[in-house]
Every structure is written in C-alpha cells, then in structure tokens.
Amino acid sequence: MAADNFQSNMVLETTPSGDEQPKRLLIDCGSDARHSLRKLGCMPNDFEAVYISHLHSDHIGGLEWMALANYFIFDGHRVDLITARELIEPLWEHSLRGGLETSDHGNSTLSSYFDVIALEPEDGFEWQGLKFDVIPAAHVVTEEKTMFSFALFGHAKDKSFFLTTDAIFDPDAHMPFYKKADIIFQDCELGPRRSGVHAHYDQLVTLPAEVKAKMWLYHYQAYDKPDAKADGFCGFISPEQSFDLG
Ligand SMILES: [Zn+2]
Ligand SMILES: [Zn+2]
Missing domain, CATH: 3.60.15.10 (Ribonuclease Z/Hydroxyacylglutathione hydrolase-like)
Structure with missing residues (x-):
C-alpha cells in the first residue's frame, strides 16, 4: 500500500x-x-x-x-x-x-x-552545470482549457533522464523523450477509478518493451501495486529511494 x-x-x-x-x-x-x-x-x-x-x-x-x-x-x-x-x-x-x-x-x-x-x-x-529541457505536458484537459505541467528532461553527467512530473498518458508527445532518455521517471495512477489526469498503469503497460525497461513508476495513491517488474518496468519508486545519475 x-x-x-x-x-x-x-x-x-x-x-x-x-x-x-x-x-x-x-x-x-x-x-x-x-x-x-x-x-x-x-x-x-x-x-x-x-x-x-x-x-x-x-x-x-x-x-x-x-x-x-x-x-x-x-x-x-x-x-x-x-x-x-x-x-x-x-x-x-x-x-x-x-x-x-x-x-x-x-x-x-x-x-x-x-x-x-x-x-x-x-x-x-x-x-x-546540468542542463534541463522544460517540456509542457498536458495534465488536466477540459473543454475550456488545458492545464500543463512542465516536465523535465535532464542531462546529468553520464545519464539523461525524463521526469514526467504529472501528465496524462500521451505517448505521441512523450515518445521522443522516452526514446532518448537513459532513465524515465513516470507518474503512474493506480486503482479502478481513472482521474484522467495521470497516465494509468493499464496504459503504461502498453508501451514498447524497450521504453518500459528503463521506466521507474511513481505515485502516492493508496492502492496495492501490481508486479511492475513482471510487466517489464524497472519497478515502483519507494520513498527515499535514490538514483545515481553519474
Ligand atoms: Zn501531483
Ligand atoms: Zn498535478
């Protein structure tokens, strides 16, 4: 949980x-x-x-x-x-x-x-000395307006990373960043009720295997987590987990 x-x-x-x-x-x-x-x-x-x-x-x-x-x-x-x-x-x-x-x-x-x-x-x-690209990512899409979250593509010393912040599932917009990143930090909604403002696990699981193989999932909803590793992801990020980006 x-x-x-x-x-x-x-x-x-x-x-x-x-x-x-x-x-x-x-x-x-x-x-x-x-x-x-x-x-x-x-x-x-x-x-x-x-x-x-x-x-x-x-x-x-x-x-x-x-x-x-x-x-x-x-x-x-x-x-x-x-x-x-x-x-x-x-x-x-x-x-x-x-x-x-x-x-x-x-x-x-x-x-x-x-x-x-x-x-x-x-x-x-x-x-x-680290460079960041800022990527407007659609987060809340309504008839009246779209609220963007400004995702980050970071160029660390040895590795590049894509951090979606909060974003809808938008593979067309995100695929170039998924492809070129060495590591992906992806917000991931769980549970039966879809808010429509985050990528849901059921959507992310459809991504190509080579994308999932470098994708870490995060979110904080209180739902049981599926076996992300079995589905080809790196896994769910746990609190205080750290990553060496070189
Ligand atoms: Zn949030
Ligand atoms: Zn948000």
Whole structure:
C-alpha cells in the first residue's frame, strides 16, 4: 500500500568538482515536504533551488513553509525559485499571497523570500552545470482549457533522464523523450477509478518493451501495486529511494 508514501517530489543533488558541499535542487515542494525532507535529513536551508512543475498543492503546498522557515529561522537563506514564467503570477496571487504577504512587513512579494527565475520553457535552464529541457505536458484537459505541467528532461553527467512530473498518458508527445532518455521517471495512477489526469498503469503497460525497461513508476495513491517488474518496468519508486545519475 502507498498510504505511507509521500508526494511526488524529488531532490537532485550534485557536488560540483572542487566543492565538497553538495548542492541541492528540490523538484516540486508539496504539502508533505516538511515531513518528507526531514526523513531525508534535509532542512529548508539545505537547498539552493526549487523547481516548480505546476500549481497543484502536492507540488507547491510546501512553499509557504519553506519561505517562512528560511526567512525567519535560517537567517534569510535565499533559494532560487525556478518555474515557467506563466506560473509565477498565479502561484503568488492564487496560492501563496494569503500566507506570505504579511510577514515582518505588510507588502511582501514572492521576491521577498525567493530569487525568482522565470523560465521560457522553450529555452530550458541550467543548474550547477546540468542542463534541463522544460517540456509542457498536458495534465488536466477540459473543454475550456488545458492545464500543463512542465516536465523535465535532464542531462546529468553520464545519464539523461525524463521526469514526467504529472501528465496524462500521451505517448505521441512523450515518445521522443522516452526514446532518448537513459532513465524515465513516470507518474503512474493506480486503482479502478481513472482521474484522467495521470497516465494509468493499464496504459503504461502498453508501451514498447524497450521504453518500459528503463521506466521507474511513481505515485502516492493508496492502492496495492501490481508486479511492475513482471510487466517489464524497472519497478515502483519507494520513498527515499535514490538514483545515481553519474
Ligand atoms: Zn498535478
Ligand atoms: Zn501531483
């Protein structure tokens, strides 16, 4: 069961040569982050940067805690907040402003807490010498509009990886990234009720064998997991599992 699982957030750690202190990028900061990071032994000031893929609370709900903890407890430690330009205003206006506008003065903004880096997705970004492509992935598709999550294709030292963040099953759009990645981190919905906003296990199992053979699945719903290895996947990611990307 996955009821004790944390939300789909990841820590990317790199140690630039000649620098013995690892640098950390938090990829999404959901409302579980205070507890999940504590289990990893990380505090909010252990991060140089946080990347936000989209505005669901399991990806942004920990930002208020991170902002206030760094501002008041960790001597104003500054974290780069890296996200697509189009998310910045709604992130502040619709999600964070209520809790963060009034701190030790009454007109705080996102920049009072974070060094905001607004991305043009087509340009990607670089962090600690690692290159990232940013891929708008359809996540919630309605008649009125489509909500995208900004997936990542990362070029680590030896390996490339594709991280879907949250996305519908969209093999046409994702196949080029599935094919060229050395390792795939794929969100995977389980259970009988399909939300329609994540790839479901029953869909992912139809992917070509060579794609599944490098695909790790993640999600945090409390359903029994199928035997993913028997179906050709690498398996389901468990909390605190780490991967060496070279
Ligand atoms: Zn989502
Ligand atoms: Zn999510």
